[in-house]
Amino acid sequence: MRILLTGAGGQLGRTLIDRLPTEWDIHPFTSGELNITHYPSVKHRFLNLRPDVVINAAAYTAVDKAESEPEHAIAVNAEGPALLAEAANQTGARLIHVSTDYVFDGNKSTPWVEGDTPSPINVYGLSKFAGEVRLINTLPDALIVRSSWVFSEYGQNFVRTMLDIGLQRRQLSVIEDQIGNPTYAGDLADFLIFLAQKPQVKGVLHFAGNETISWFGFAQAIFQAATAICPAYASMQLTPISSEQWPSPAKRPRNSVLCSLRLAELGFPSSDWRARLSEVVPQLLAANVLKKAN
Ligand SMILES: NC(=O)c1ccc[n+]([C@@H]2O[C@H](COP(=O)([O-])OP(=O)(O)OC[C@H]3O[C@@H](n4cnc5c(N)ncnc54)[C@H](OP(=O)(O)O)[C@@H]3O)[C@@H](O)[C@H]2O)c1
Numbered sequence: 001m002r003i004l005l006t007g008a009g010g011q012l013g014r015t016l017i018d019r020l021p022t023e024w025d026i027h028p029f030t031s032g033e034l035n036i037t038h039y040p041s042v043k044h045r046f047l048n049l050r051p052d053v054v055i056n057a058a059a060y061t062a063v064d065k066a067e068s069e070p071e072h073a074i075a076v077n078a079e080g081p082a083l084l085a086e087a088a089n090q091t092g093a094r095l096i097h098v099s100t101d102y103v104f105d106g107n108k109s110t111p112w113v114e115g116d117t118p119s120p121i122n123v124y125g126l127s128k129f130a131g132e133v134r135l136i137n138t139l140p141d142a143l144i145v146r147s148s149w150v151f152s153e154y155g156q157n158f159v160r161t162m163l164d165i166g167l168q169r170r171q172l173s174v175i176e177d178q179i180g181n182p183t184y185a186g187d188l189a190d191f192l193i194f195l196a197q198k199p200q201v202k203g204v205l206h207f208a209g210n211e212t213i214s215w216f217g218f219a220q221a222i223f224q225a226a227t228a229i230c231p232a233y234a235s236m237q238l239t240p241i242s243s244e245q246w247p248s249p250a251k252r253p254r255n256s257v258l259c260s261l262r263l264a265e266l267g268f269p270s271s272d273w274r275a276r277l278s279e280v281v282p283q284l285l286a287a288n289v290l291k292k293a294n
Pocket residue numbers: 006007008009010011012013030031032034035036037056057058059060061076080098099100101128146147148149150151155156
């Protein structure tokens with residue numbers, strides 16, 4: 001199987017590269033190698049490679065910054081996927097695109113399922129939803145996988161941020177009234193690889209962690225895992241606060257919990273994020289120790 005991977009330098013892109021079967025013909029492109037907003041480059045790569053499956057892990061993911069540069073977010077998250085869909089249409093490639101829990105407004109008392117109507121409350125969510133719509137309009141057979149609260153040993157994510165802060169101070173306030181399901185990027189990557197082999201699967205799918213928690217609870221779990229390796233983290237004092245006490249440029253959904261009505265029938269497990277966290281934290285701590293030593 002020939003795979004074209006966009007956004008190969010990002011968190012998900014890197015975990016995909018680690019996991020894609022070595023016997024497949026893999027063509028990963030970082031943002032510098034393939035800008036998905038530049039149609040001549042996109043078309044050239046598609047015509048040149050004739051991929052069977054394109055996995056779009058490229059995105060503009062700076063949620064707060066998007067509020068002040070909406071054109072950039074929309075170009076990457078809405079126009080980019082539309083251009084990929086256009087090129088896939090012309091070359092017969094299958095397109096698997098990744099989207100987000102932030103397409104929802106958070107105003108629901110139960111988890112969000114695939115059939116729920118998106119209603120984003122920030123520019124990032126709006127740009128990602130626009131990307132979903134444009135992609136499906138151009139390529140109705142495309143597959144969109146929405147995930148949430150993604151973390152890994154790569155890139156900037158909540159786990160890394162918590163561990164970095166823990167090196168600098170002993171007290172931290174963390175939001176308690178936003179809930180979601182953390183997802184290990186490696187599990188999401190495994191799911192995308194599984195889907196690459198299921199051409200009959202189309203439409204929207206949710207893939208996230210198997211347990212709901214608040215940002216505060218997630219931070220507690222991170223420091224618990226860190227304390228098991230580095231006892232100094234035990235003295236970290238966490239204080240739960242409300243969203244109002246932590247104003248940010250972008251509004252965030254209160255309820256970001258994704259649930260899938262389709263995953264069970266595919267026979268694929270959701271991400272066991274606590275187990276994965278206990279593997280990722282030691283890797284990040286070791287990387288920090290090495291960074292300090294150099
Ligand atoms: N992270 C989360 O918590 C989360 C939650 C839910 C859903 N998602 C979705 O999961 C997917 C992967 O996210 P991630 O966590 O891997 O994000 P990431 O680490 O920010 O990676 C995104 C990658 O896209 C690249 N990119 C940006 N603009 C591009 C362009 N015009 N052309 C080609 N590549 C471009 C970036 O390259 P540069 O760094 O060089 O700009 C970066 O390598 C995204 O669709 C995101 O919306 C993420």
